[in-house]
Amino acid sequence: MSPRNHRRPRAFSPLREHLRDTFWFAPTVTLLLVCVVWGAADTLDRALLEALQEDGDDEAVRTLASWAEDAKTIVTTISSAMMTFIGVVFSISLVAVQMAAGNFSPRIVRIFIRSRISKLTFSVFLGTFLLSLLVLTSYDSEPDPRKVASVPLVQSALTLLAVGLSLLLFIAYVTQTLQLMKVGPVVERVTRESFAVLDKMPVQGADAAPLPTEEARVGHQGRAGILRDVHVARLVRAARRKGVVLRLIPRIGDFVVPGTPVLAVHGGRGSLPSRRILRSAVSVGVERTFHQDLGFGLRQLSDIALRALSSSVNDPTTAVQCVDRIVQFLAALAHRPLGAVHHRDRAGVVRLVQDVPEWADFVDLGLTEIRASAVGAPQVSRRLMAGLEDLLLLVPEARRRPLERHRALLMLAVRAALPEAAERAFALEPDRQGIG
Template sequence: MSTALRERLEALGDAFWLRPAILVFLGLLLGEGAVWAEQSDWARSLLPANWLYAGGEAGARALLGAIATSTIGVAGTVFSITVAALSLASGQMGPRLLRNFVRDPGNQVALGVFLGSFVYALVVLRTVRSVDEGTFVPHLGVTGALVLALFCVATLTWFVHHIASGINVETVIGTVHAELKEAVDRLTLDRPDPAPPGPAPAGQGIAGEEGGYLRALDEEALADWAAERGATLNILVRPGDYIFRGVPVAEVSPPELVEEATEQVRSALSLGDRRAAAQDLEFAVRQLAEVAVRALSPGINDPFTAIAVLDRFGNVLCGMRDRHLPGGVILRDGRAALFHRVADYDGLLDAMFHMIRQNGSGSAAVLLRLMEVLGAVLVVEQAAERRAGLRRHADLCLAAGRQSLGERDAVEDLETRFSALARIS
């Protein structure tokens, strides 16, 4: 899947209205289809006669009106519950995690089911005619409305369970953890990229036209353009960075191609008001870290949530043992066509552990668990440069404990775990 397509699909996932709108449209089509089927001679044989609604015009209108009124009322209740859940999640786990609740298909589909049933009932209701109007009772359509009403009851029961479990912090951590693992699998490689033939040459700067977060970058298209022109591009930003208007985002060599390169680079940048996970490996990392940092705030003081986040980080790092991060160069015919900034292992470790260690420096449980997680990753990680990064964070964890922990026993426990870690490394 191309980078641009993936970024657009992710943007569609942020549109809360999309699935409800599709279900409303399906309700409209289903209502029209039920009326058409009622008017067709063969359609009445689709169901046994005793399964169909057998009442008259007055009963059909009353029943369809009751279904329409109740479903639109419950739709408002579902929306209110969703807003309340968003407010609770924003206060306890961070406003950036609202994205996960907005993108949740369950919340969108539940709202869409009630709105679609409401539209279906209205479409069928408008066709009911009395004797004076030329009697017509859509028995098949009324039966379908009854089925949808029962389905709405089941949907409401499921939705209450879904929203109650969805705001559970362990569920939220598990969801973001799964997103992080998926990002690692998608954005890392089975084998390492070739080493760059040399440093990026100095070139003419290309400034950003607009400000915003870089959501995606089409590196392959830029590398193809540079190869065709015999040029070299050096991209100075990476997905997740905030681009300031007028600040250089790339350099091109030779400088004579700067005008054409400016157009190519700006068209390859996808900017937005928020970061996106399509190419940003640190996006889900920072979401999880925010949950831990908020849990360690004095107002919440929940070290168990921070420990749960550390466990997920350790699991992700152990899973990266045989994975390689992309290199910072794209070759075309053996020549470096594009240099670009990429996430590195030390940067991931910093995003995972710095803020948790700094905010949890007064909690012996958090520092002890951090040291244990680092030790567990060191057991499986064999790359020398990665092991050095893990040892660096172990040193920082020990220094924070010695400075901030008031209990001597807690410091001794931390030093014991550090000694065990040192023996591993």
Template sequence: MRDTLRVQLWPVPMLGVVLAVAAGVALPRLDERLQHELPSWLSDYFFGGSSDAARAVLEAIAGSLITVTALTFSLTVLTLQLASSQFSPRVLRTFNSDRYVQTTLALFLATFTYALTVLRTVRTGEDEQARFVPELSVTVAFLLTLASLLALVLFLSHLAREIRVETMMSSIHSAAGRSLGRLLPKEEDTDRGGSGGAHPSDAPPKPPAGALPLSVGSSGFFTSVDEAALLRAAVEADAVLLIDRLPGSSLIAATPVGAAWPRAGEPFSPDAWTRLAERAAKAVSTGPERTGLQDIAFGLRQLTDIATKALSPGINDPTTAVHALSHSAALLCELARHDLGPRLLRDDDRQVRVVLRRPGLEDLLDLAMTQPLRYGAAEPAVLARLAMLLRELAWNSAPDRHPPVVAALALLRSTIGAQNLHSTEYGRLTELTGLVDEALAGRWTHGRTR
């Protein structure tokens, strides 16, 4: 729920509107109590006009702020459309979660709402009503207007910076890095025996021939799994559960996403199996789009989308693709320092009860490299950056994780050999792929890398 609200534009502005209504009701009452008790040196700084002047000020503030708010919403929607078409539809979550945008919209709507709420308390002395000018409240409205004008200027500057592809890729990289730190333990910190970690030597249990399939109740993208609920269901049914689909995968209702089998070998009773299947289905959440909540590959997916979009014939921007590959290389090197094995959840007796599959280095490297290699095969700059990516990954990964790098290097060499390149470019790329071999052997030779 927190992740869903974080990427929505409406919660913070709605909170601003509620606070503005509360302030618009409370401050005029405070005005009535303090109107004749404030010292003159302080009251001189408050609004000193008549009732008509107060009405005019508040009406002007309300009218101008609703116009500014409409303009801000238009710019925001235009930016979302530009980001979706130029970069990838999957980067919209990054922009929607921008607290600066949400806070700016909240300030504009709050100022508008506050001015309207205070306006209803101004009395001109007609119709047998005592004249009342909420001086403090009107002054606060004036200050909110000044803050809104400053926020508008800063918002335009912020928007111009955020729609730059370099800024967007940096935001994606930062968000992905935070997800890795939250979801993946480093190998030296991996819990060797407790719930959540898996020692590299631990072999997760495999489903026997008679394992029963688990499915989800609704179609969509695999967004998250309630690990505690899944573990409780496995313990109560004395079962072992396997979820073999990765977060971010597209799941289809009533289609198997895993398996369950009794731990002690005794078959499930019909009631126990029905209850276990229902609880397991509820523990696996699906949604209309991929998220980074438990999907460690989501950041790489976004960066790869940007790279492939930049390499499309309609855009033809290999420099952006190279920059995206640089961020992908940094994420892959960080991933290589974490335990990428299956996540094992254990009961109080340290017995494995739930096995959650996670992408391995081979899957992640394939995600980051295959599409840019296919669509950028004729661009030497992209091929050179892919070679550097493999070199950097080889240097930052343990020898037991080198096989995916070796396989990717063979694919890269095959692609380079199939291109009609100038001899100079071919020689440069051959040199770079040779540097990958040296990095795999634990040597870093200072050669031509650009």
């Protein structure tokens, strides 16, 4: 068995993905880190001043005091302007996100939320503002002219460095935001995340032994919602301790309500894992995520294409770009074993079985709705025909039937909608550019 089949699930992978879907975590950690850095810099400033005073180097002390006073003016300006700058920049960004969600799909907003540059920029901006406030508290409000009581030189230098970093990140942030307002980078980003899920997914296959007899089922408790992911490592450990095999009943992305069976326990002869542990390993949310959902990328690409083909938008070129990526993803699945995913323990024993859509499910998800909306858009119908022809050349014989069915349905729909033979022939001619 290949090493990829033996890939052990990471224990904290669900937590990492859930934090990536939040926008508060990175700024909060940054603010706490700024407080720690400021405390260390304040201690260093005090130690530096005491060392110079003990050495009797009054000239150096006065020079440091002069630099610190100049830096105070800059820090004061930074603290008063940074929050205004943050408000203006991110207000404009929210408008840009709203426009992108309206033009593409509401699910595109998650790209902005998960963007590392967006989180890093916002965190550094807030950290710079907090640092400037903390540095100002280090200056004496009523300095004693006979001595130098406070010279926060290191703190002021850190603030200036933070401002420089903020400016660089602002350039990167604006560049990325402008890119994500264009359909090409958005579609490419969705495709890249889809392939990332595919690369992390253990290889499916029918080589595993049949499951033992089902002994019990565990129902969902808590709020209703979409099954986002499961804590694979926790379930594998629980199954290994009891010598059982767990089977995830719903698919990732299914909507579950309280009482819905989510896990089946096979084998064990009555020795079942703790139901509390099993329930805690199932994560339910308000929307789907990319973490373990192999079909979510196709869902987003299809949504973008449908929005582009609507009468209010009427942008078939965007739909063609989505079809390009759908064909790319289906081509990657062409020879990949599909079906149940078998998660194994350290010894290579199957402990968790997770159902994943079959080949026909992926084809239907990626093509059905676009095909139905492409009848009046010859650019899209021609691209669909070319994509189906390409996939029919790539897939094995056993997987040709869903593609042939979609090709036949597309031809029937176009022939019914276009009375002229010349128009029908033009709309059904395969063209990888749509109309190229």
